[in-house]
Amino acid sequence: MKIEAVDFFYLSMPQVLNIGDGSQDALLVRVQAGGDVGWGECEAAPLVSIASLVCPMSHSACKPVQMSVIGQELNDVRDIYRIGDLVRAESMDLLQADHTLSGIDMALWDLLGKRLNAPVYQLLGYERAYPKTPYASMLFGDTPQETLEKGKAARAKGYRAAKFGWGPIGLGTVQDDADQFMAAREGLGDDGILLIDAGTVWKDDLEAASLRLPALQACRATWLEEPFVSGALKEYAALAAQAGDVKMAGGEGSHNFHMAQHMIDYAGLGYVQIDAGRIGGMSVSKAVADYARARGVTYVNHTFTSHLALSASLQPFAGIEEDVICEYPVEPKQLALDITTEHLLPDANGQINVPEHPGLGLEPNRAGLQSYLVDTEIKVKGQVLYKTPVL
Amino acid sequence: MKIEAVDFFYLSMPQVLNIGDGSQDALLVRVQAGGDVGWGECEAAPLVSIASLVCPMSHSACKPVQMSVIGQELNDVRDIYRIGDLVRAESMDLLQADHTLSGIDMALWDLLGKRLNAPVYQLLGYERAYPKTPYASMLFGDTPQETLEKGKAARAKGYRAAKFGWGPIGLGTVQDDADQFMAAREGLGDDGILLIDAGTVWKDDLEAASLRLPALQACRATWLEEPFVSGALKEYAALAAQAGDVKMAGGEGSHNFHMAQHMIDYAGLGYVQIDAGRIGGMSVSKAVADYARARGVTYVNHTFTSHLALSASLQPFAGIEEDVICEYPVEPKQLALDITTEHLLPDANGQINVPEHPGLGLEPNRAGLQSYLVDTEIKVKGQVLYKTPVL
DSSP: OBEEEEEEEEEEOSSOOSSSOTTSEEEEEEEEETTEEEEEEEOSOHHHHHHHHHOOOOBTTBOOGGGGTTTOBOSSHHHHHHHHHHHHHHTTTOTTHHHHHHHHHHHHHHHHHHHHTOBHHHHTTOSOOOOBEEEEEEEOOSSHHHHHHHHHHHHHTTOSEEEEESTTTTTSOHHHHHHHHHHHHHHHOTTSEEEEEOTTTTTTOHHHHHTTHHHHHHTTEEEEEOSSOTTOHHHHHHHHHHOTTSEEEEOTTOOSHHHHHHHHHHSOOSEEEEOTTTTTSHHHHHHHHHHHHHTTOEEEEOOOSOHHHHHHHHGGGTTOTTOOEEEEESSOOHHHHHTBSSOOOOOTTSOBOOOSSSBTSOOBOHHHHGGGBOOEEEEETTEEEEEOOOO | OBEEEEEEEEEEOSSOOSSSOTTSEEEEEEEEETTEEEEEEEOSOHHHHHHHHHOOOOBTTBOOGGGGTTTOBOSSHHHHHHHHHHHHHHTTTOTTHHHHHHHHHHHHHHHHHHHHTOBHHHHTTOSOOOOBEEEEEEEOOSSHHHHHHHHHHHHHTTOSEEEEESTTTTTSOHHHHHHHHHHHHHHHOTTSEEEEEOTTTTTTOHHHHHTTHHHHHHTTEEEEEOSSOTTOHHHHHHHHHHOTTSEEEEOTTOOSHHHHHHHHHHSOOSEEEEOTTTTTSHHHHHHHHHHHHHTTOEEEEOOOSOHHHHHHHHGGGTTOTTOOEEEEESSOOHHHHHTBSSOOOOOTTSOBOOOSSSBTSOOBOHHHHGGGBOOEEEEETTEEEEEOOOO
């Protein structure tokens, strides 16, 4: 069967706030082939990814992404890998292409899973899926008191693990950060798994990050996530060498296999965090999961948006029993919750399971999403290259 | 003075061909502040970079690029570095942002150079600029005979160095490639500096690339450029270890300082090639030039488009006497030639000099560019976010 259509839908909350919350908009992807439909989601900047789908060709290695997808054969999993390679080659000089490909790749797997009547994790090569322990992924409060209350609330909801990120960390003094870290620990309780996310605030400033290590060790953080920007490999490795039991976590900024590989090879990571909506979809994510496992690095998904994106981000490591924790967004905007009708809720043991249904196992709530649709039109030389399709 | 306006102009040849020639379109950038005007150019995919300039905010680390530029103070060089850092932080999750920033950064330096009455290389910290030996940058012919003639023609025009790239290399047999390499050598002459560009054709296939080494050594290639995609650091290093006198060249795919740093640190490069129009402009390029020099790696510009882009790409290493060769496009499309009225022509010694004029030293040919303007409009929620401005 040939791929007949690739449609992008820009969705947004009525108002997008200037806060570190990536669930305020979304780019939903629909692929159609041979009467089947698959769905995916791209991170981030919907308008830019739409432009990269439909832009005029600049030269032979800078083509619009759709040129390497529409009309392609999609019969088995090899076709998905082939299409990914084609996009990376034909859109090599189009920087945004990896983000754009990500949602398409998810939709291709979803579609093929439905056609072959198998969950995506099976198509990816796993015999079974293992439950994951979710960590509640939250922003730090503006004050330690708020953070403490957030930690208590997560615990009250049954979470054994929680991640606190962004907010005021790194913007004030070392003591300010220490107060936040200790508040998070106090709120979560002594036996909780505490994860700290610095949101790249120290860029590549090793000393600034080092100064926070005593407090991170005192609060027994399992990991320090993104002290630096993704590329600061030497700084990551140097901090890891000083950090003792606090492991480094990072990798969400990777937009291709090699960037994740560099983090694993050179940054001294304990945990590699992959966003399937950025790195090129589940195909690339699975390759990273394999690479990490062979090197003793734990794979974790990076997900702060919808449950469609959550299912997609869990499939690539669903079959790795040793990789036990998963990111689970607990305070997404209503849009993210409304993207699917059903949700991946904790089971009786408080664990998250990928759906045992064909494809990604979750369908978009098309009717419920109409009010979030952002009407978009791109015209070049008087020709409409993109207009929001009917959802 | 405050930055009052950032305008993007999408320019294109009437027809864009499916060939490895990146001079078929362009994105010209104009920045205005305090009555002064600066110009720059972004590589590549004009529509996508326009979208990233004006897109709605997705969250606090995914803002349109213009939000971190318009209204900013621009009084001295520190402001340019500050604005770059701001874009990278505030548009961190917007993948295309580095390409978009590149043209803006060039325009900021151009503007400030005009205001301070100094060439950009001086503002970048160099006391003087050294002439560079240009290599004619060309595509391989479809046949060895065509390549031979191209080499002869370059030699007849006075070029002592030439680079042949892309075309059929890697698509046929090892012998096919050997025939092309030897034809290039024969055309250029025994004493010419011969450079070979594989255009990432072997992706990360070390064996396929290794098989070409005997022919590359036989034709005495000074470098093999981009045997692999930018991220294949281990494969680069392994090939470098086998290649003897043929040095590895690469880095044009770098879209931030760290990616270039990884190429220098881990890929065994002899030459690092930086495209100022992709990596974030001259600010980042200069940082790479400094980093490379300290590690014994030769810096070379990557330029295949206009002479405005050429001036911008030469400034970051203009003051490094040891880095003697520069890429010089010899068969760009008419658009690329028409972007500026004046051009950087070889001097009596056949060498290229950056203009000893304020800023980038070249002005766009606004009247001549009108016919290349690609009328573009982006509408979101009924609001026009972008419409081609008056050039």
